[in-house]
Amino acid sequence: MKYFLAIIGGGPAGYTAAEKASKAGKDVVLFEQNAVGGTCLNVGCIPTKSLLYGAKQYYNATHAQKYGVTAENVAFDFAAMQKRKTIVVRKLVAGIKARLNNEHCTLVNGAAKILSPSESEANGLCSFSEQGERSYCVECNGQLYEAQYIMICTGSTNFVPPIPGIKDNPAVWDSTDALAATELPKSIIIVGGGVIGMEFATLYHELGVPVTVIEAMPTILPNLDPEVVQILLDKYRKAGINILTSTKVESINGNELTANGQQLTAEKILVSVGRRANLQGLEALKDLELNRGAIVIDEFCRTSLPNVYACGDVTGKIMLAHVASRQAEVAVAKMLNDQMLNDPYGEADRSTGGRLEMVNYNAIPSVVYTNPEIASVGITEAQAESMSIPVEVRKLPMTFSGRFMAENEGETGLCKMIIDANNHSVLGVHMIGNPCSEFISAASFAVSNGYTTEEMQQVVFPHPTVSEILHEIL
Numbered sequence: 001m002k003y004f005l006a007i008i009g010g011g012p013a014g015y016t017a018a019e020k021a022s023k024a025g026k027d028v029v030l031f032e033q034n035a036v037g038g039t040c041l042n043v044g045c046i047p048t049k050s051l052l053y054g055a056k057q058y059y060n061a062t063h064a065q066k067y068g069v070t071a072e073n074v075a076f077d078f079a080a081m082q083k084r085k086t087i088v089v090r091k092l093v094a095g096i097k098a099r100l101n102n103e104h105c106t107l108v109n110g111a112a113k114i115l116s117p118s119e120s121e122a123n124g125l126c127s128f129s130e131q132g133e134r135s136y137c138v139e140c141n142g143q144l145y146e147a148q149y150i151m152i153c154t155g156s157t158n159f160v161p162p163i164p165g166i167k168d169n170p171a172v173w174d175s176t177d178a179l180a181a182t183e184l185p186k187s188i189i190i191v192g193g194g195v196i197g198m199e200f201a202t203l204y205h206e207l208g209v210p211v212t213v214i215e216a217m218p219t220i221l222p223n224l225d226p227e228v229v230q231i232l233l234d235k236y237r238k239a240g241i242n243i244l245t246s247t248k249v250e251s252i253n254g255n256e257l258t259a260n261g262q263q264l265t266a267e268k269i270l271v272s273v274g275r276r277a278n279l280q281g282l283e284a285l286k287d288l289e290l291n292r293g294a295i296v297i298d299e300f301c302r303t304s305l306p307n308v309y310a311c312g313d314v315t316g317k318i319m320l321a322h323v324a325s326r327q328a329e330v331a332v333a334k335m336l337n338d339q340m341l342n343d344p345y346g347e348a349d350r351s352t353g354g355r356l357e358m359v360n361y362n363a364i365p366s367v368v369y370t371n372p373e374i375a376s377v378g379i380t381e382a383q384a385e386s387m388s389i390p391v392e393v394r395k396l397p398m399t400f401s402g403r404f405m406a407e408n409e410g411e412t413g414l415c416k417m418i419i420d421a422n423n424h425s426v427l428g429v430h431m432i433g434n435p436c437s438e439f440i441s442a443a444s445f446a447v448s449n450g451y452t453t454e455e456m457q458q459v460v461f462p463h464p465t466v467s468e469i470l471h472e473i474l
């Protein structure tokens with residue numbers, strides 16, 4: 001059977017594209033070698049958030065005295081937390097499968113490989129349309145599939161840095177190992193104080209495991225607003241998390257680690273120093289343009305090859321699930337538009353500069369699920385400076401919100417707004433304080449649509465909510 005679209009990888013990019021193209025009445029085949037849902041659903045966002053929620057319940061119960069509540073004999077069962085996590089993941093994966101099934105998308109469980117034009121021709125599958133348009137051939141589980149469009153959504157895997165003693169060391173975990181463990185480690189060293197590192201530091205600390213974080217840069221979470229990060233750093237250090245910055249790991253021997261000449265020991269060493277694009281199965285695409293190991297895409301997620309798109313972590317743009325699914329929406333909209341115009345290579349759009357929807361990379365919200373949470377969207381003060389954009393920076397402690405005061409005893413939080421000094425448009429918002437992850441989308445609306453502070457002032461925020469901080473700061 002010839003498909004309109006063959007998608008390799010069933011994470012947020014792949015399943016979003018499959019659903020959208022199938023809904024439009026197109027024949028779609030989706031290849032996934034593991035479970036649909038990808039890293040996010042199976043070994044990333046969802047399992048970590050499930051475990052973090054369990055840890056937060058325990059932590060809150062044991063720190064409830066400040067709210068006038070004394071809880072005695074509070075205990076947790078890590079195996080039960082893990083079991084619940086597995087059930088949450090299983091339900092969500094089943095939901096994705098059902099959605100794909102409802103849209104009559106063909107789901108193939110296996111590792112797919114794109115064939116070269118000569119291999120495809122040898123199989124009699126590399127056909128050409130009247131317009132000279134070539135189709136692609138994908139092999140999976142010994143079967144061949146032909147498709148007009150290809151979408152590469154193969155994601156990323158944990159990067160293993162070249163540290164002596166790291167490979168094949170049972171004391172060394174990556175985030176997938178940590179999520180699969182049925183027992184808590186007695187102590188842990190986390191190498192990399194980025195998003196994964198700080199979320200796991202939160203999980204283990206809240207469950208009473210001694211944690212050391214080793215970060216090579218002068219600060220943890222180096223891409224975020226430094227004032228926001230400092231609040232987390234101060235709180236975590238005060239709470240007893242050992243955070244070593246500007247520290248390089250020299251070697252690992254069993255469960256002993258040497259960093260900046262200092263010896264550190266823990267039962268487990270979790271390495272979270274970034275992720276790299278997965279390019280397996282794409283070897284036949286010899287002319288596929290790469291940059292630093294990731295697939296280069298244009299504003300519609302088109303690669304350097306005709307009718308081959310790429311979305312998600314494999315593009316190395318911003319490794320977030322919501323970026324992947326937005327890219328997939330844009331890519332499918334572009335394919336459908338080209339079909340409608342009978343313009344298979346999208347030349348009309350290339351020459352007009354694109355009339356279609358695109359991903360607004362300047363307004364991607366991001367959240368770090370520490371306690372307190374960090375949420376941000378748009379540019380930071382430092383980025384504005386490096387781009388020579390004159391800005392006004394407004395700051396307000398979260399305690400200006402009545403609801404925050406009522407529910408966050410002992411916390412101050414911070415909301416920072418970066419405003420264009422010339423036209424007063426909101427360019428960035430950076431916050432720390434619970435539950436800022438739940439209302440960063442209001443700031444995303446403002447940044448994405450270029451709202452001015454005057455326009456935002458006219459929006460009514462419900463009282464009392466922590467979200468009111470976005471109004472108070474104006």
Ligand code: NAD
Nearest residue numbers: 192193194195196197214215216217272273274275319367
């Ligand atoms: P990251 O890039 O966020 O952080 C890696 C950190 O490791 C950086 O701070 C870096 O300076 C440090 N580092 C690198 N080499 C080191 C070394 N040898 N020793 C010590 N420190 C070193 O990467 P990550 O935390 O692995 O996360 C991977 C991707 O997954 C990121 O793109 C992240 O945004 C995404 N993710 C997102 C969420 C979320 O949205 N909440 C959660 C988890 C992961």
